Amino acid sequence: MSLISSSALRRTVQPTLAAVLLTSVSAMAVIAQDQPVTGGTLVYLEQQAHTNLYPPAGGFYPNSGILNQITDKLTWQNPETLQNEPWLAASWEINTDATEYTFKLRPGVTFSDGTPLDAAAVAKNFDVFGLGNKELGYPVAEAINNYDHSEVIDPQTVKFVFKAPAPGFLQATSVIGSGIVAPSVLEQPYAELGDATKIIGSGAFVVDSEVLGQSLNLKVREDYAWGPANIEHQGRAYLDAIQYIVTPEDSVRIGALLAGQADVIRQIQAYDEGQVEAQSYSVLSAPTRGVNNNAVFRPDNPLVADIKVRQALTAATNSAEIVQTIFSSHYPQATSVIASTAAGYVDLSDKLVFDLEKAKALLDEAGWVPGADGVREKDGVKLELSVYESLPQPQSRATFQLLSQQWAQVGVKLNVLAGDAGSAAVDRLDPLKTPVVSAMVGRADPDVIKSNFYPSNRDALLQKGGLNPNATFEDAKLNDLLLAIASEPDNAKRLELAGEAQVYILDQAYVIPIFEEPQVFAAAPYVHDVSFDAVARPSFYNTWLSPR
Amino acid sequence: MSNLDLFTTRRPELGLSKLRQLDVTLVLSWAVVAIAVAWAVAPGLFTPHSGTVGIAGNQLRAPDATHWFGTDEIGRDVLARIIYGAINSLSGAVVAVVVGFIGGTSLGLIAGSVGGRLDTIIMRIVDVLLSVPGLLFQLSLIIILGFGTVNVAIAVGTTTVAGFARLMRSEVIRVRRADYVEAAFGSGGRFGAVLWRHVLPNSLGTVIAFAALQFGSAILAISTLGFLGYGAPPPTPEWGLLIAEGRNYLTTAWWMTTFPGVIVILIVLATNRISQSLRRTP
Numbered sequence: 001m002s003l004i005s006s007s008a009l010r011r012t013v014q015p016t017l018a019a020v021l022l023t024s025v026s027a028m029a030v031i032a033q034d035q036p037v038t039g040g041t042l043v044y045l046e047q048q049a050h051t052n053l054y055p056p057a058g059g060f061y062p063n064s065g066i067l068n069q070i071t072d073k074l075t076w077q078n079p080e081t082l083q084n085e086p087w088l089a090a091s092w093e094i095n096t097d098a099t100e101y102t103f104k105l106r107p108g109v110t111f112s113d114g115t116p117l118d119a120a121a122v123a124k125n126f127d128v129f130g131l132g133n134k135e136l137g138y139p140v141a142e143a144i145n146n147y148d149h150s151e152v153i154d155p156q157t158v159k160f161v162f163k164a165p166a167p168g169f170l171q172a173t174s175v176i177g178s179g180i181v182a183p184s185v186l187e188q189p190y191a192e193l194g195d196a197t198k199i200i201g202s203g204a205f206v207v208d209s210e211v212l213g214q215s216l217n218l219k220v221r222e223d224y225a226w227g228p229a230n231i232e233h234q235g236r237a238y239l240d241a242i243q244y245i246v247t248p249e250d251s252v253r254i255g256a257l258l259a260g261q262a263d264v265i266r267q268i269q270a271y272d273e274g275q276v277e278a279q280s281y282s283v284l285s286a287p288t289r290g291v292n293n294n295a296v297f298r299p300d301n302p303l304v305a306d307i308k309v310r311q312a313l314t315a316a317t318n319s320a321e322i323v324q325t326i327f328s329s330h331y332p333q334a335t336s337v338i339a340s341t342a343a344g345y346v347d348l349s350d351k352l353v354f355d356l357e358k359a360k361a362l363l364d365e366a367g368w369v370p371g372a373d374g375v376r377e378k379d380g381v382k383l384e385l386s387v388y389e390s391l392p393q394p395q396s397r398a399t400f401q402l403l404s405q406q407w408a409q410v411g412v413k414l415n416v417l418a419g420d421a422g423s424a425a426v427d428r429l430d431p432l433k434t435p436v437v438s439a440m441v442g443r444a445d446p447d448v449i450k451s452n453f454y455p456s457n458r459d460a461l462l463q464k465g466g467l468n469p470n471a472t473f474e475d476a477k478l479n480d481l482l483l484a485i486a487s488e489p490d491n492a493k494r495l496e497l498a499g500e501a502q503v504y505i506l507d508q509a510y511v512i513p514i515f516e517e518p519q520v521f522a523a524a525p526y527v528h529d530v531s532f533d534a535v536a537r538p539s540f541y542n543t544w545l546s547p548r
Numbered sequence: 549m550s551n552l553d554l555f556t557t558r559r560p561e562l563g564l565s566k567l568r569q570l571d572v573t574l575v576l577s578w579a580v581v582a583i584a585v586a587w588a589v590a591p592g593l594f595t596p597h598s599g600t601v602g603i604a605g606n607q608l609r610a611p612d613a614t615h616w617f618g619t620d621e622i623g624r625d626v627l628a629r630i631i632y633g634a635i636n637s638l639s640g641a642v643v644a645v646v647v648g649f650i651g652g653t654s655l656g657l658i659a660g661s662v663g664g665r666l667d668t669i670i671m672r673i674v675d676v677l678l679s680v681p682g683l684l685f686q687l688s689l690i691i692i693l694g695f696g697t698v699n700v701a702i703a704v705g706t707t708t709v710a711g712f713a714r715l716m717r718s719e720v721i722r723v724r725r726a727d728y729v730e731a732a733f734g735s736g737g738r739f740g741a742v743l744w745r746h747v748l749p750n751s752l753g754t755v756i757a758f759a760a761l762q763f764g765s766a767i768l769a770i771s772t773l774g775f776l777g778y779g780a781p782p783p784t785p786e787w788g789l790l791i792a793e794g795r796n797y798l799t800t801a802w803w804m805t806t807f808p809g810v811i812v813i814l815i816v817l818a819t820n821r822i823s824q825s826l827r828r829t830p
Binding site for chain 1: 600601602604605607608621622623691695776777778781782783784792793795796797798799800801
């Protein structure tokens with residue numbers, strides 16, 4: 001029902017702005033095709049419901065799809081050059097060892113509740129993002145390292161001071177996790193922020209209403225006048241409203257789009273791309289520029305504690321076959337821990353060669369011999385591993401099933417578990433139950449490697465001091481390297497360290513890179529100018545709908 | 549169908565009794581179940597393809613002469629997956645029915661024959677079991693027991709214990725008051741012996757028909773849990789799992805979900821038909 005009413009709404013294009021823009025009737029016919037039209041509601045089908053909308057939790061795709069519309073950031077990372085350009089901050093200064101950042105804010109910016117977005121508000125945001133708040137339950141943002149404190153110099157100037165060099169901080173001010181919200185938002189307990197209506201930002205759209213787990217409505221902010229300085233479009237967004245509808249089934253999303261009930265859908269699978277393009281709909285793909293879609297080992301599990309086993313499984317993995325069988329040209333085969341479009345990337349494809357004989361030899365060396373049923377055994381224990389499919393990742397189940405098929409050729413069994421989100425979340429923290437997991441993070445800065453592996457961040461390997469309280473595994477060398485990346489002020493040295501980390505991680509065979517994860521969207525032909533930030537999060541600020 | 553059956557039973561003189569004996573649907577039903585059992589016992593005889601290993605480059609092929617039911621997203625033959633999946637789904641259903649049958653009939657037999665306070669206690673427990681929605685109960689059990697085919701089968705079986713117990717009890721109570729049972733007691737038969745010799749065999753008929761019916765619903769229940777991802781872990785083929793895996797490809801590869809779905813429907817219908825005929829035979 002709501003779908004029908006909104007598509008009717010969409011057709012009521014506001015004629016007023018068009019009249020202002022166009023001086024003669026004859027010009028209208030020519031320009032109407034490519035001049036943005038104001039008005040209309042965009043129906044956006046999302047695969048999963050959003051979780052907590054605390055900005056640093058914005059890495060989760062559904063969260064970022066919302067936060068990117070309702071919050072602004074200090075700087076804007078140009079997706080083409082990866083340079084940081086002014087947004088809420090008009091200018092900034094960084095001291096030579098990257099321990100002090102001073103931002104001059106753009107004047108006249110307000111939150112949607114009318115309160116000013118000033119230095120005090122920005123300071124409050126980064127104090128919470130950088131230090132967390134144990135009382136209210138706010139975790140530390142993974143993008144911000146070595147944060148010490150903030151200083152409000154005047155109402156438009158704020159200074160951030162770091163305990164150690166924080167070269168990634170400028171880029172961190174542009175990431176999806178650094179959207180600025182009203183200080184009152186951060187005074188509520190963390191758990192309250194699952195309710196989108198409580199998130200008050202300064203973005204081009206405002207949350208109008210939501211039905212938890214089902215739908216969310218955004219409406220345009222008429223007085224918005226502070227888009228990123230270097231983009232052409234200024235002023236309010238063209239759309240009047242955006243309607244998010246959670247539609248978990250891939251086939252339903254694609255069907256709704258092709259039937260004209262939706263305008264943009266997130267996560268279209270490779271096998272559906274053909275039918276979308278065949279009907280002159282567009283497939284929009286953007287790279288996430290971070291840690292690739294990797295199969296990550298948990299060295300605390302005795303089965304994969306031996307480096308030889310991990311190296312064998314790396315050699316037994318044919319990622320080219322996975323990409324060719326399951327994915328499309330939008331999904332490049334991985335050649336390192338991080339994507340080839342990421343900052344600091346080093347091509348390590350020579351460490352990722354598919355070689356069954358080498359895999360078998362390594363497993364033999366490690367003492368795993370083929371048993372009666374073809375599965376290798378050692379001291380009566382079978383080399384049988386389990387992995388949970390990862391719902392946010394494209395075709396995770398098919399990927400792991402194909403991986404399972406490949407590993408079976410060298411006598412290793414891989415079970416692919418689905419189950420419910422609750423069991424998966426608990427078991428994922430237990431290396432004995434999940435010796436392998438799927439992991440990826442998008443961020444166009446070398447800090448992303450630390451985000452993925454450091455124990456107090458995402459802790460992909462489940463190290464001591466991280467998410468698993470019983471962990472015994474710890475790789476001090478890796479952790480030192482990760483810390484060094486996050487605190488090396490010299491950019492060239494920093495990229496070098498990032499390269500070293502990639503080499504080290506693959507030498508230890510902690511992960512098996514599979515593919516460079518893009519975000520793939522599909523849009524109806526009358527939807528124009530959907531833009532993406534540097535890590536493939538959609539922004540509908542520039543988006544407009546031509547009359548159908 | 550049942551109308552026809554009623555008709556033929558009431559008027560055997562019309563010469564339709566032969567048709568009744570050679571009921572086409574019943575024969576077909578037995579054939580369907582026999583084929584499914586054969587798949588489970590010797591899958592290799594029915595397909596040259598592997599149930600777990602696909603051929604890259606062969607993915608998402610529409611049904612053709614080589615792959616009768618098409619191939620899935622990683623190039624596995626769908627028919628082969630169904631055939632190799634039979635063992636998981638059928639053995640699961642057998643375990644579920646055996647668990648329900650043994651558990652339920654013993655409870656019902658004890659409750660019906662001993663009577664009194666024990667009867668009340670057992671039947672109240674059964675009432676509680678019946679009041680919990682089946683799927684919820686099964687999911688709770690699986691979370692406790694862990695994932696896997698056997699655990700799913702046990703969970704499904706446990707849910708049916710209550711139904712078996714109720715039915716058995718009512719049958720036992722009916723038989724218990726029959727003259728020949730009283731006579732057996734009267735002529736000095738011991739309680740257990742009479743129960744075993746007279747009460748149990750004479751009250752089992754309906755329960756066996758119920759078991760056949762449960763077999764069909766157990767396949768459905770196991771497929772449901774497999775669909776939700778609690779059953780055999782992929783890449784092991786299991787019917788519910790096959791349906792679940794194919795559903796995202798419905799617009800591009802209808803065969804991945806449709807064929808496993810049709811097979812499950814056919815087998816469940818067949819077992820229902822067989823159960824119906826068992827109930828009618830005295």
